[in-house]
Amino acid sequence: MNSITASFDAAAPANDDLVQDGLQIRQTRADPSAQPLPTRRLLAFSTLWMPLAAVEVPLSTYVPPLYAGAFGLSLGTVGLIFLFARLWDAVIDPGIGILSDRTRSRFGRRRPWIFAGAWIFAFGAVGVFLPPAWFGPLEFSAALFTLYLGYSMMATPYSAWSGELSAAYHERTRVASYGQGLMSVALLLALVVPSLLAQRFAHEPRYQLASMGIMVFVLLAVALPFSLRALPEPASTAPPRGERTGFWRTTSLVLGEKLLIRVLASNFGIRLAQGTRTALFVFFVAHYMGSPAWAPALFLLQYVFGIIACPIWLAIGRRIGKGRAAVAGELTQVAINFALLLVTPGAWPLLLLLTVSQGLAQGSGNLMLRAIVADVADSHRLKTGHERTGLFYSVFSLSDKAALAVAVGIALPLIGWLGFDPREVNPPEVLEHLKYVFALGPVIGHIISASIIHGFPLDEKRHAEIRDSLTARESGASVSAPTT
Structure with a gap:
């Protein structure tokens, strides 16, 4: 675990003078980025x-x-x-x-x-x-x-x-x-x-x-x-105004926040791709590759490299920004899934290489989009005066669950319609159909995600402007809000 945290910290700036007397954390409103968390x-x-x-x-x-x-x-x-x-x-x-x-x-x-x-x-x-x-x-x-x-x-x-x-x-x-x-x-x-x-x-x-x-x-x-x-839990800087928010009002609030809708739609594409791959993974390894016993080991291998990948994508996001890093991660996944079309029964070295690559890339888009939600909540608070971070993360979670459900609801009936039956010995042409759905289904989801989040306007510079405006307004100054 210490090696993991060291890798994270190598991607982050030093936290000089950050902690005083245990939980006392110095935060500079004018420049919050100067104060990383311990x-x-x-x-x-x-x-x-x-x-x-x-x-x-x-x-x-x-x-x-x-x-x-x-x-x-x-x-x-x-x-x-x-x-x-x-x-x-x-x-x-x-x-x-x-x-x-x-x-x-x-x-x-x-x-x-x-x-x-x-x-x-x-x-x-x-x-x-x-x-x-x-x-x-x-x-x-x-x-x-x-x-x-x-x-x-x-x-x-x-x-x-x-x-x-x-x-x-x-x-x-x-x-x-x-x-x-x-x-x-x-x-x-x-x-x-x-x-x-x-x-x-x-x-x-x-x-x-x-x-x-x-x-x-x-x-x-x-x-x-x-x-x-x-x-410490940050205190709310936007006390509630007594607004009553019912189902339809909440729905209109979410649908009216265009930046949030882009993030949700992009996340839906990622989860759709991941859900499709997960639903078909065991079938692909057990029936196409002919080795059911290898499925758990490949799952484990993928998650091990997923742990290693987090600090790598943190460093990439710090260098090129969260939106661009999300696009880079999704396009990497597109390439990996296209390469699965080259896998043939018995081609274990190639499948192992692609499994490791998948582990290194699998959490990239999820990671960046989850972090972007808080930036969108800042933008919303500047425009409306309302703190809705909890609501925004709840609908982000909703996009996760909906996409995973849709993925299973599409992938399994599709391979069944193409003739695959896990209880039978399937002919080679049916197994090829399974491989194409396993490889190309996620490609579609990742392409959708990358195209939606490409050119996302809320970058580091724009977010700094929003934070400056929020700080000024909360301290009594009048600063015009930047357009997002």
């Missing part, structure tokens, strides 16, 4: 991404078949439960974002939501991962809905808080880089641990389920106090 505290703050990321792999990959086996639920019933739970998760995100923006307490705006959400998350996780023998569809649904409620109550305010930690253009990329790196570490654990458990408890699905839950509980118990105490 490395150890930023690392501690970012640890909460680990339990949030670690629960995703079990819920999407391992929990459904285990419930179908251990509790006798049909796959159709389990699928419907997860579908409605995901819809519930998506619906509540914007509401939580709005409410956390409006919250005022002596503990801050975001902390109360994260703390309360952690308990709800843990309570739901107990039901999902440590269920009693009498659990049926209704009980499982209630536990899963509770877990997702707690997840959203933590993740949405936490994302907003991450965007508010610094007003500096490049420092926000550094904050996002630490989060991305620790998410990759947690995903790595979530891939390794279940694989080991499947061998250790091959005929004990309840033990497998419980062990995965314990991993999530341990990460949450360690990360929550670290994260909540690591860094």
